[in-house]
Amino acid sequence: MTKYVAKRILMSALTLLAITFVLFVLIRIMPGDPFPVERMSAEMILQKREELGLNKPILEQFVNYMSMLLSGSFGNGTSLYNGAPIKPILTACLINSFKIGVLSILFGTAVGLAIGIVAALNRGKFLDGLCTLVSILGVCIPSYVFMIFLQYFFSYKIPFFPYFFDPSNFLMSSIMPALSLSLFAISTIARFTRNEMLEVINSDYVKLAEAKGLYGFELIRKHVLRNALIPIVTVIAPLVVSLLTGAMVIEKIYGINGVGKLMVDAIAGQGVDYNYVLALSIVFSAMYIAAMLVLDILYGIIDPRVRLTKKEG
Amino acid sequence: MKKIFMAVLLLVTMIFTGCGGGSDSAGDGKLSVMLGSNVVSLDSANATDVASFEVIADCIDGLMQLDSEGKAIPALAESYDVSEDGKTYTFHLREAKWANGDPVTADDFVFAWRRHCQKAEEYSYIMGNTVACVKNADAVIKGADPMTLGVSAPDAKTFVVELDAPVPFFPSLMTFATFYPINEKFYNSLEEGSYGTSPETFLSNGAFVLESYIPGTANIKLKKNDSYWNAAQISLDKWEYQIVSSSDNALTSFKNGTLSLVGIGGNQVEHVKKDAELSKNLQTFPSGILQYLSFNQDPKNHHAGALSNVNLRLAISNAIDRESLVENYIMSGAKATYTAVPVEFAPNAETGKFFSEDQKKFSDVVGFNVDKAQNFLKKAQSELGKENFELNLIYSNDGDSATKVVQAIKSQVEENLPGVTIKLQPMPKAEYLSNLTSNNYDLALTDWKPDYDDPMTFFTLWTTSGCEIAEHWSNADYDKIISDCTTGALASDYSARWNALYDAEKILLDNAVIAPLCTDYSAVLISPSVTGIDFHVAGVDRVFKNVKLK
């Protein structure tokens, strides 16, 4: 097992390196200079490009960038938060996004599980239909549209929540964005739970347990839930990543300085800030790869057959 | 199961410890101001945007400041002397302190100015020979020794600037953030690049100090600076900025009292006008922003064969109904403009009349006249031997109003000029700028915000050597007038310079280098409990020093 995990981690590290290179090259060909040029003369632009090392061969630039990364720095902004080091800003944004992401995942998982379990236990009955409908409705409306309505009703019509995100009042002001973000999680988890539960309920060993005389809550708790819930972990891991990166519009509407907003600002701002786009892309990719890694390892623990086939391969 | 539950509970408490606290509702007795965009940097050398300049000006005083009329009055400089030839300014500084107790000295200015030139960021150009003409500034920007810059500090309270040419508006330039001082000792005590990234790494000498700020935050809190030299005049204790990106959010947050000063878009203005109560709070101010169409005359461009024809340019310029544009689509009080300099901008120092007071001055070439436009088009068609023109119109898609303006232009031009079709190409600002500088467009919707209160801030845009955002147009007569007016013979003769600029404008518009569209006005809602906010056209947009709360 240790060997498998070690091999998998090494593989992920190599993939990350490859991704960093691909991103580096791609971002260098993005249109626009990485700094605002509106008031610069052609000479000044050339001078600035020279200063930022953009005239060097791309491989040399990449090596320089990697050595900067390895020394624990993402460099400085060139158009977005011009001149200031990226790392502390990125960290602050990540923490904000992470907090809201965790809140929405917790809420989404709790509600999603409840809906999924109720639906599976009442299969084919009215409650099942209702739960299915609720879980589908979650994917029908974009989260930002839901956010607009929440903001309109619960901080404008009824001023209960702060109208804009307020870091000094974190809990109150993160409820609405977390709620709207969790819609997608609720429906994904609810559907997945329902299907897993049904599969387990239909399995031979549950039938055997039933035959032994177990029934009702005891049966569900001991045999069904435990076996149905393990695979659900595998849906949650990628969901966390998508929530962290997928909140761009909500962050913009509600004034949250999170990574999504940072990404949009870095790409669509005054200049394409290469350093920010790179740093964010690398962080996003790293999270994605880490989620995949965790998943693979979890699969390995849950289902030893995966490990075996991997070894053969 | 229980364990998992406990763990989750623990996680939640861990995430939110230290957070909480009651929410205080805004409204009366509090000032919270909307910012339309992010603050790029509080380092005056790196700042490139209106929002940054405004926040810097809240916290740092320069040599001069703008009064409520928009005139430059002394701030840190108690007085100043100008030499006979207008090329040397000597500023006498008043007793003022930085917020950490250090006195403000002339060396702080020398340090900041040298640093700005040496860093050669976007706004360094303002030190150079098109604007402030500080001696050797252009050389330092290109990499010469910053010590050669024409600034010096004979003693702690005297700051001397040498210029290459007399600049009639030099004192009013001193209100601009690029010319503000930075405390050298404080700056050097900080880690590289960390200046202006938090309240701890930013030093005020102005009316307010930062209370909470990090780059990228949507909420900036400020409080009164008790060691400000004019602290007795400041009645505002605490206030804040909130960054709001949607005009609709701005309106609702004003309605429910979250914000006390917001800027709103055209649809919101229409809505507010219908509401008797709300419309009392509505005010519009000239923003000095000129929106115009740039025609790309670069012969290398694939459509340029067509656009280098003056009649085609004139045809398009005369096919646009500017009044309908501002009335039906922009709606936030913008005014149709038929001159190369926006309306209500750059008053003449002698007569007090705005530069573009007479909007009919160039009505023979700029206007809305379908017959005339079609005649121009016919001429262009016969001269070019082409019937149909397909033109790309690029624009930066970061504003709601730009999107509507280009759609209206497309529909008007295509209707009034059969044979001309316009293809809209929205893009992010960076890409848009790079297309402009590389002459990769046919038409571009451009807007230009004046940096200082003089028509020259517009005229330097169209010189051959000037700014990189060019129409690829070059005219020796025009260049000569502009260089005469900046560094040449006319620089010291105010009224001759003024009249020469009209000649330059005539060359510009006769050749239809651009098609001016409108001057933007900012429509704002101000809570009745707030008075004393000063709005300015150039430099610092809004000043909050005189604000009083009821």
Add this chain to the structure above:
Amino acid sequence: MYKPEPDDFEFISDRDITVDTNFASQGYWKSVAVHFLKNRFAVTGLVLVAVIIVFAVFAPLVSSYGYQEIISVTDSVGKEITAKSLSPQFGGGDSQNLFSDRTFLFGTDDMGRDLWTRTWQGARVSLIIAFVAIFIDMLIGMSYGLISGFFGGTVDNILQRFIEIIGSIPTLVIISILAIFMEKGIGLVIVSLLITEWIPMSKIARAECLKLKEREYVLASRTLGAGSFHIIFKQILPNTMGPIITQVMFSIPVAIFTEAFLSFVGVGIVLPQCSIGSLIEAGFNNVTILPYQILPPICVLAILMLGFNLIGDGIREALSPKLEDM
């Protein structure tokens, strides 16, 4: 030793075989269809999607306004007035109000264009984008997944690393770079959907392939000398169709959603063209003062989402009838 005689054999078809007509063996797809049509939710979904498609196809054709047309009338003093920001009206109004005799079922937008026409035109564009993108995604993803799963080993490893690299690049970065090489608009949105959406499809195909390739019938045809490509496309592919089609049904709403998101951040459809996403984006700027502008595109989006998800659920259940037997 016995020598076979011709008479020993007879044609089997000459025999009288009784065919069980009560329990005739159903084709696989027929049984799926029957199961699907029994499902109330699935049929509802089908009807919803069909209604939207009918409107998207025919409403712009029969509308009296063009979707790009800025509607204006001349008022009593001869001034041209634009019909901007009119709330929904059904015609037959008094002649005092200039526009009140016109019909604008969904009202007009702030440029003075008919929202009824634009909504259905937008639905049409969004549906075209989704169908084209997902169909091509299906082809790419399926082939990729099948090849990866079938050959396994090093091939699989390399192909999966490639997916990891592509999949982890943020969509916004991909589309910004694509925008250099392509003109903005429908094409760009489709291509960026192509780049991101085939990945889940290929994962499903790969998983199915891993399961199926060890089956006896595959082994049998391999023993008989079938080549890899014959096995992949003739033996395995047909049996992966079920899960793939389910995935397609769930991908279409994702594609419509992504289009809406791209338009929202300003890299989608170019105005005055429209899509559901660009209409929502336009309405969002005035949501509290002109709410009727954002409602039609949101409702159409929600109905499409609901419809496709219900259909997807229905197909999934119909494909695994063992759940039915509970």
